[in-house]
Amino acid sequence: MNTPTKGAIRPQSVLTTQRSAKAATTKGQKLLRYKPKAKCAVHRLPFVTVNRKANPDDLINWFDVPPIPVEDQSDRYGVSCKIGNQLALAFLKHLREENNPDGLSCLQYIVFDIAKRGAECGVIVGFFSRLDCWLRHAVKVGGASLDQLSESDIEAEIARLMATADEKARRKAEVEKMTSEEKDAAILELLSDMKPEDVTEFLREFREEAA
Secondary structure (H helix, E strand, C coil), X not given: CCCCCCCCCCHHHCEXXXXXXXXXXXXXXXXXXXXXCCCCHXXXXXXXXXXXXXXXXXXXXXXXXXXXXXXXXXXHHHHHHXXXXXXXXXXXXXXXXXXXXXXXXXXXXXXXXXXXXCCCHHHHHHHHHHHHHHHHHHXXXXXXXHHHCXXXXXXXXXXXXXXXXXXXXXXXHHHHHCCHHHHHHXXXXXXXXXXXXXXXXXXXXXXXXXX
C-alpha cells in the first residue's frame, strides 16, 4: 500500500486496516476500516457500521461509505468506482470465509440501505460491477441447474406472482367495503367449499387482508 503524502489521502488508502489507519488519516476524514473486534463476522466489514444507540430501523448501516476525498470531479467517478471494487472484494472475501455458507446473505440489506440512504454513483457501479464478474464466473462453474430453467418458465412465474398480488389487492379492496356481517357470511361460504388442510392458510390470509 502506498504511503500518502502529508495532508492528503490517496484513494487506495481509503480502504484500510486499523493497523495502517493512523498513517492514512487526514483530519476530519472517515476511513473505511475492518473491525476485527466485532463479534458478528459481517459486522467486521469496512462498510458495515453498528450504532447501538440508534432506533431499531437504523441500528445497522449496511453500506456506510464516506464521501470520496477527491475534489477534482473529473477524477471522482473513477476513484469511486475503484473504491467500490475494493468494497466488493471485501464482501466476496467475507462470503468465502463465512463458516455458514447456507446462512442469510447480507447483500439484500446492502441493496436496501443503498436505496434508502444513497451512495456515490461510482461506488455503487464499482461494487456491483465486481460482483457481476464473480457472478458470471459462479454461474459458469456451478450453475448447471439453470440449464433446466427456460425463459418461458421465468416469464410464467413472474406473471403468476403479479396476478396473485393483483388478486390479493382486489380481494382486500372488497373486504374493506364489507360490513362485519358480510365478512362473516363470506368466510362461511368459502370455508364450506374448502379442504380442511386449506382452511388454516385461508384464515391467515383473510385476517391479513382485513387488517
